[in-house]
Amino acid sequence: MGISGLLPLLKSIHRPTELKKYAGETLGVDGYGWLHRGAVACAIELAQGKPTRKYVDFAMHRVRMFKYFGVTPYVVFDGDFLPSKAKTEAARSKRREESKRIGLELLRAGKPSQAYSELQKAIDVTPEMARHLIEELKKADVPYVVAPYEADAQLVYLERQGLISGIVSEDSDLLVFGAKRLLTKLDQHGQCVEINRRDFCAVREISLTGWTDREFRHMAILSGCDYLDGVSNIGLKTAYRLVRKHKTPERIIKMLRFDGKHQIPDSYLEDFKQAELTFLHQRVFCPKKQDIVFLTELDPSSNPDEMRFIGAPVETELARSIAIGDVNPITKERIVVPRSPGKRRISQALAPASGPPRTLGKPISEYFKDRSDRRIPLGEMDPNCFAVDPNHNSSTTAEERPRPIVFPLPRPYVEGAEEALESTPRPYTSNARPLRRKTEPISKLLGLDVFESSENRRRTTGPVIQVYQDPTASSRPPKKARLCDEQTFDESADGTPEKSKFFSSTKPNKSAKKKADKLLMSDDSIEEAFRSLPDHSWRSEKPPKPTDDIVIFHEPSPKKQTDEVPAAESPIEGCEDHAEHEVEVPASSPTQQGPAKECNDDSRSASMTPLGELLKEFSYGTGHARTRVIHGLPTPASSIQQTATPKCTGPRNTQTPMPTPLQRIGARALQRDRFQSTPPTPGIVSSGDRSNKFDSLPVNPAFVPLPRVDVEEVEALNKPLGSEDQIIPDSDGEDDDDVGDEPMSSSAVRRLNLTKFLYS
DNA sequence: TGCCAGGAGTCTA
DNA sequence: ACTCCTGGCA
Numbered sequence: 001m002g003i004s005g006l007l008p009l010l011k012s013i014h015r016p017t018e019l020k021k022y023a024g025e026t027l028g029v030d031g032y033g034w035l036h037r038g039a040v041a042c043a044i045e046l047a048q049g050k051p052t053r054k055y056v057d058f059a060m061h062r063v064r065m066f067k068y069f070g071v072t073p074y075v076v077f078d079g080d081f082l083p084s085k086a087k088t089e090a091a092r093s094k095r096r097e098e099s100k101r102i103g104l105e106l107l108r109a110g111k112p113s114q115a116y117s118e119l120q121k122a123i124d125v126t127p128e129m130a131r132h133l134i135e136e137l138k139k140a141d142v143p144y145v146v147a148p149y150e151a152d153a154q155l156v157y158l159e160r161q162g163l164i165s166g167i168v169s170e171d172s173d174l175l176v177f178g179a180k181r182l183l184t185k186l187d188q189h190g191q192c193v194e195i196n197r198r199d200f201c202a203v204r205e206i207s208l209t210g211w212t213d214r215e216f217r218h219m220a221i222l223s224g225c226d227y228l229d230g231v232s233n234i235g236l237k238t239a240y241r242l243v244r245k246h247k248t249p250e251r252i253i254k255m256l257r258f259d260g261k262h263q264i265p266d267s268y269l270e271d272f273k274q275a276e277l278t279f280l281h282q283r284v285f286c287p288k289k290q291d292i293v294f295l296t297e298l299d300p301s302s303n304p305d306e307m308r309f310i311g312a313p314v315e316t317e318l319a320r321s322i323a324i325g326d327v328n329p330i331t332k333e334r335i336v337v338p339r340s341p342g343k344r345r346i347s348q349a350l351a352p353a354s355g356p357p358r359t360l361g362k363p364i365s366e367y368f369k370d371r372s373d374r375r376i377p378l379g380e381m382d383p384n385c386f387a388v389d390p391n392h393n394s395s396t397t398a399e400e401r402p403r404p405i406v407f408p409l410p411r412p413y414v415e416g417a418e419e420a421l422e423s424t425p426r427p428y429t430s431n432a433r434p435l436r437r438k439t440e441p442i443s444k445l446l447g448l449d450v451f452e453s454s455e456n457r458r459r460t461t462g463p464v465i466q467v468y469q470d471p472t473a474s475s476r477p478p479k480k481a482r483l484c485d486e487q488t489f490d491e492s493a494d495g496t497p498e499k500s501k502f503f504s505s506t507k508p509n510k511s512a513k514k515k516a517d518k519l520l521m522s523d524d525s526i527e528e529a530f531r532s533l534p535d536h537s538w539r540s541e542k543p544p545k546p547t548d549d550i551v552i553f554h555e556p557s558p559k560k561q562t563d564e565v566p567a568a569e570s571p572i573e574g575c576e577d578h579a580e581h582e583v584e585v586p587a588s589s590p591t592q593q594g595p596a597k598e599c600n601d602d603s604r605s606a607s608m609t610p611l612g613e614l615l616k617e618f619s620y621g622t623g624h625a626r627t628r629v630i631h632g633l634p635t636p637a638s639s640i641q642q643t644a645t646p647k648c649t650g651p652r653n654t655q656t657p658m659p660t661p662l663q664r665i666g667a668r669a670l671q672r673d674r675f676q677s678t679p680p681t682p683g684i685v686s687s688g689d690r691s692n693k694f695d696s697l698p699v700n701p702a703f704v705p706l707p708r709v710d711v712e713e714v715e716a717l718n719k720p721l722g723s724e725d726q727i728i729p730d731s732d733g734e735d736d737d738d739v740g741d742e743p744m745s746s747s748a749v750r751r752l753n754l755t756k757f758l759y760s
Numbered sequence: 761t762g763c764c765a766g767g768a769g770t771c772t773a
Numbered sequence: 774a775c776t777c778c779t780g781g782c783a
Contacts, residue, residue, distance in 0.1 A: 761783100762782100762783090763781105763782085763783085764780100764781085764782085764783105765779100765780090765781085765782105766778100766779085766780090766781105767777100767778085767779080767780100768776100768777085768778080768779095769775100769776085769777080769778095770774100770775080770776080770777095771774085771775080771776100772774080772775095773774100
């Protein structure tokens with residue numbers, strides 16, 4: 001859970017950013033988080049013990065997204081539970097069991113949607129699940145490590161060792177561990193928020209200026225953390241005041257007891273110190289030394305034997321085996337991936353990756369055919385659901401295979417599917433179906449489909465499979481199509497690589513596909529998605545049909561990480577920006593210049609044309625300038641550099657109520673303040689106004705030379721347009737660094753002028 | 761009256 | 774996860 005309220009408290013230093021800005025870098029990611037989110041999609045199957053690999057698909061989709069943006073993910077998995085957390089974990093485990101029980105009951109009672117929401121709480125990410133993902137990570141040449149204990153500590157260690165340059169996680173604990181660069185709220189479009197330790201001095205809610213990691217840690221522990229329950233009625237604000245006033249934990253606790261307003265357990269001080277030591281010295285695995293080390297070296301005077309709470313020592317060999325995923329970090333038993341149906345269904349389901357295809361009672365192909373017939377009409381159904389083949393990844397050539405497009409299942413369709421299911425051995429599926437809406441049937445279908453589909457793939461890769469897959473895809477929660485999902489489609493190597501990840505159109509019948517597009521939740525989202533695609537717009541030059549755009553994207557092959565991305569058809573802006581950093585630089589840099597110019601041109605033209613839209617966005621006023629810009633620029637060209645942002649921002653803007661003039665003024669003031677507090681920004685004068693204070697504060701070498709200036713420029717343009725708040729744009733300026741670029745600046749100037757023109 | 765913590769309710773993914 | 778509301782406190 002982390003420190004509740006910590007991230008909101010630091011909101012003033014949240015710097016909106018995009019994954020592509022980290023191109024060329026290696027970012028640590030929490031494998032558990034990915035697996036968990038993926039498992040949510042198949043909560044019912046997991047609860048029922050049905051074989052499914054959806055969680056692997058989700059995680060690999062994220063991996064592909066990272067690669068697409070030129071970022072190398074370093075996936076870190078949780079290991080054993082710390083003694084400090086044993087209690088918590090036991091309670092959680094109990095809750096999960098309870099949720100599972102209730103959820104399965106609801107399922108039997110014919111309340112699939114309720115069952116699903118309950119079963120989501122029952123999700124337990126197991127080392128076996130991690131192992132399955134690891135198999136895929138190996139194939140994709142993605143670095144990973146299983147921590148001896150907590151992934152949080154492991155991630156921070158990797159960051160300190162320079163093996164990663166940032167951490168992608170939703171866990172605020174990382175900041176307490178000492179993470180320097182935390183990326184949170186990463187969405188499917190690659191947008192995220194950076195929280196940089198260097199910005200702490202700029203936090204507005206509380207003054208952390210001059211605060212050490214130690215004081216910050218004390219504040220966090222005092223307010224309640226995973227290792228120690230907080231004192232009631234003491235939150236972060238109060239803890240902050242206490243630390244500021246009394247400095248040491250001893251004095252704080254003494255004062256609290258003296259006050260008598262709070263109930264402090266007798267062991268609190270001791271527990272407090274243990275919690276702090278756990279944050280400081282937890283054991284981690286050092287990939288360089290190939291051995292267990294402490295996150296922070298112990299004080300020579302301290303004795304690790306007296307610090308059981310930081311985790312028991314682990315033998316070097318065992319630690320290595322755990323780190324590579326061969327040994328279950330909890331049971332310390334070797335993880336066996338069953339090749340044939342094993343005792344556990346889960347294991348069976350997972351098994352396919354390593355082992356040969358399992359044997360099914362019936363030939364799958366037959367099964368599919370039946371379904372395919374029924375499903376054909378489905379193609380017309382909603383495209384909202386993206387179903388990824390859970391098993392799909394299992395096969396080594398998963399990416400090569402064509403990706404099934406997911407369509408939301410219409411009722412009738414579902415029914416047919418159910419019938420098919422009935423033939424299958426799963427009993428429950430047949431019963432539930434009449435009652436439920438899409439959710440239930442989907443779940444049922446998923447379990448069955450997944451299992452069989454995987455086999456089919458192994459055996460054959462015929463069109464039949466595709467048909468089959470489509471239904472599977474439907475199994476996914478009925479959401480709008482996400483870019484990420486699209487990415488999965490990219491994998492389809494069949495010759496559909498050209499098509500956009502976002503649109504799976506190729507596979508489904510053409511007619512069906514078109515229909516699907518129409519059915520999509522929001523066309524806008526799709527367009528936005530396209531825009532988000534970085535290079536793609538450039539190359540296309542024009543705002544071609546969405547389908548054309550799609551073609552541009554193509555997923556990087558799994559084996560080569562960063563290189564692929566730049567090399568890939570669409571050079572990402574980020575890549576360009578960070579070309580300096582990484583290996584790929586050579587390739588990316590040349591490409592950049594050419595496309596960059598084009599982009600600029602496009603952006604200009606784009607900005608010119610959609611004045612009305614721009615105005616609208618300005619009217620919103622609330623969001624970051626960037627978002628507005630994005631919206632404002634309907635054309636693909638504009639999206640080029642802003643790509644990722646547009647999607648997310650677009651919806652947000654619309655959703656967020658328009659700020660009142662007062663609010664805007666306040667926002668501006670805030671921004672200004674930040675600006676002042678932060679070191680002076682190097683950006684150009686014109687750009688400097690827009691540039692965020694934040695950006696200026698945490699300057700990453702990589703970021704400094706950002707060619708993407710376009711976005712910023714756009715922002716600048718918007719500002720004047722938004723007449724009301726010119727100030728706002730300043731605050732918004734997220735990409736200050738980019739502005740700094742020479743070519744960009746020139747382009748920016750042009751754009752600025754143009755925009756003014758338009759409005760004037 | 762304002763601040764803070766915590767709970768309830770809602771929405772999203 | 775986010776917002777809104779409530780109660781306690783100064």
